[in-house]
Amino acid sequence: xxxxxxxxxxxxxxxxxxxxxxxxxxxxxxxxxxxxxxxxxxxxxxxxxxxxxxxxxxxxxxxxxxxxxxxxxxxxxxxxxxxxxxxxxxxxxxxxxxxxxxxxxxxxxxxxxxxxxxxxxxxxxxxxxxxxxxxxxxxxxxxxxxxxxxxxxxxxxxxxxxxxxxxxxxxxxxxxxxxxxxxxxxxxxxxxxxxxxxxxxxxxxxxxxxxxxxxxxxxxxxxxxxxxxxxxxxxxxxxxxxxxxxxxxxxxxxxxxxxxxxxxxxxxxxxxxxxxxxxxxxxxxxxxxxxxxxxxxxxxxxxxxxxxxxxxxxxxxxxxxxxxxxxxxxxxxxxxxxxxxxxxxxxxxxxxxxxxxxxxxxxxxxxxxxxxxxxxxxxxxxxxxxxxxxxxxxxxxxxxxxxxxxxxxxxxxxxxxxxxxxxxxxxxxxxxxxxxxxxxxxxxxxxxxxxxxxxxxxxxxxxxxxxxxxxxxxxxxxxxxxxxxxxxxxxxxxxxxxxxxxxxxxxxx
Numbered sequence: 001x002x003x004x005x006x007x008x009x010x011x012x013x014x015x016x017x018x019x020x021x022x023x024x025x026x027x028x029x030x031x032x033x034x035x036x037x038x039x040x041x042x043x044x045x046x047x048x049x050x051x052x053x054x055x056x057x058x059x060x061x062x063x064x065x066x067x068x069x070x071x072x073x074x075x076x077x078x079x080x081x082x083x084x085x086x087x088x089x090x091x092x093x094x095x096x097x098x099x100x101x102x103x104x105x106x107x108x109x110x111x112x113x114x115x116x117x118x119x120x121x122x123x124x125x126x127x128x129x130x131x132x133x134x135x136x137x138x139x140x141x142x143x144x145x146x147x148x149x150x151x152x153x154x155x156x157x158x159x160x161x162x163x164x165x166x167x168x169x170x171x172x173x174x175x176x177x178x179x180x181x182x183x184x185x186x187x188x189x190x191x192x193x194x195x196x197x198x199x200x201x202x203x204x205x206x207x208x209x210x211x212x213x214x215x216x217x218x219x220x221x222x223x224x225x226x227x228x229x230x231x232x233x234x235x236x237x238x239x240x241x242x243x244x245x246x247x248x249x250x251x252x253x254x255x256x257x258x259x260x261x262x263x264x265x266x267x268x269x270x271x272x273x274x275x276x277x278x279x280x281x282x283x284x285x286x287x288x289x290x291x292x293x294x295x296x297x298x299x300x301x302x303x304x305x306x307x308x309x310x311x312x313x314x315x316x317x318x319x320x321x322x323x324x325x326x327x328x329x330x331x332x333x334x335x336x337x338x339x340x341x342x343x344x345x346x347x348x349x350x351x352x353x354x355x356x357x358x359x360x361x362x363x364x365x366x367x368x369x370x371x372x373x374x375x376x377x378x379x380x381x382x383x384x385x386x387x388x389x390x391x392x393x394x395x396x397x398x399x400x401x402x403x404x405x406x407x408x409x410x411x412x413x414x415x416x417x418x419x420x421x422x423x424x425x426x427x428x429x430x431x432x433x434x435x436x437x438x439x440x441x442x443x444x445x446x447x448x449x450x451x452x453x454x455x456x457x458x459x460x461x462x463x464x465x466x467x468x469x470x471x472x473x474x475x476x477x478x479x480x481x482x483x484x485x486x487x488x489x490x491x492x493x494x495x496x497x498x499x500x501x502x503x504x505x506x507x508x509x
Contacts, residue, residue, distance in 0.1 A: 003129055024066070026070060091275075155442060215420075248301075275310075
């Protein structure tokens with residue numbers, strides 16, 4: 001009851017005209033930068049930090065929250081319309097969303113992304129109010145073996161989206177894992193695969209890889225075939241969801257929320273893993289499995305809900321423990337410190353009005369996100385009618401700008417070109433891009449958790465199984481691997497020996 005009283009006071013503070021203006025600016029700015037490939041909410045918050053020193057902390061954090069939520073939605077827009085993720089967490093959305101757009105259902109894809117973001121963001125923010133202490137306490141209890149098991153579960157599950165050729169999918173996955181190993185060994189401090197280039201010591205940023213493989217690779221592929229095929233005007237459907245779309249979307253929204261919030265609250269959880277697991281789940285549960293890979297609305301609704309629910313979950317460890325789980329949260333923590341506010345367990349006691357104003361602004365920003373972006377769905381969809389030479393020239397420009405903005409170094413531009421050519425070759429030889437991205441994201445995390453687990457266990461492999469959560473996840477991995485094999489053996493058709501001999505006798509000598 002005390003939390004609800006503070007929340008009402010937070011709404012009173014957040015609903016002032018000036019704070020509402022900051023919320024609107026944050027949502028619009030966040031959506032805009034989310035649309036631009038590579039320029040995400042973390043970079044925007046960082047660029048705005050010097051500007052906000054002259055405003056009150058509550059106004060600054062209200063705007064930052066709007067940028068955060070808006071950036072999550074904006075990243076889905078280019079994934080759907082241009083097959084170019086604005087954020088690494090929007091990579092999954094591009095799989096089905098862009099296929100829907102090319103089939104004339106761009107507006108429906110944008111609508112389910114917007115409404116799913118609203119539903120997940122609202123539920124996730126309410127969970128912050130109700131269960132923040134319990135969730136943060138549970139997150140702290142998980143050790144390295146549990147994190148390792150969860151990430152291995154994701155690698156096992158990636159086989160479900162490797163396409164028709166498992167070999168090509170595994171090649172893409174191991175290529176991503178190899179890219180993820182580039183940088184300084186966190187344990188020994190020795191450089192690995194840096195080729196003597198100091199800028200590679202921190203590894204290759206996932207945004208550069210994702211933008212290169214998707215945006216640059218797509219643009220080069222289109223350029224290579226532009227002379228051979230006339231430019232196609234992609235049809236745009238109705239700017240709203242029909243009854244069937246609602247029926248197929250509401251359950252993925254809820255399941256995506258259930259995935260996203262816990263992973264966002266986990267240290268090193270991130271938004272990439274729950275969006276991927278949501279996509280896998282929807283593909284397994286769908287009645288129309290044949291539509292996946294061709295434009296299934298469930299493949300947009302679930303991952304987008306997981307994306308925004310994860311954004312809400314991220315605030316739990318950030319506010320309760322002073323522990324950021326992604327880049328945007330880390331920059332926001334920097335803003336707290338710059339205002340002389342120390343994040344951590346005592347934050348709710350020392351700055352209750354500020355924190356509850358921030359939480360209330362999440363509800364307001366989430367509503368503004370839906371109210372402002374849903375009517376704009378047809379306008380975003382019209383972007384597909386832009387002539388392809390101009391469209392992809394613009395994509396290359398913003399991809400280059402976004403890659404350079406990550407670290408402000410020339411090497412990222414060279415890497416953008418190199419991985420863009422890799423993306424082109426992957427398109428040429430039919431290698432799926434998603435396993436590569438998953439490998440780059442999870443590779444360093446898996447290595448870190450594995451080595452930490454072995455260090456804590458004195459080098460004993462049994463230390464990987466000393467946590468209940470890890471044991472449960474490993475059981476799930478075994479089931480995922482064993483059940484398909486058992487089902488295949490059970491449904492193998494029996495061959496009649498006599499009939500087989502007869503057939504053999506009929507064959508010409």
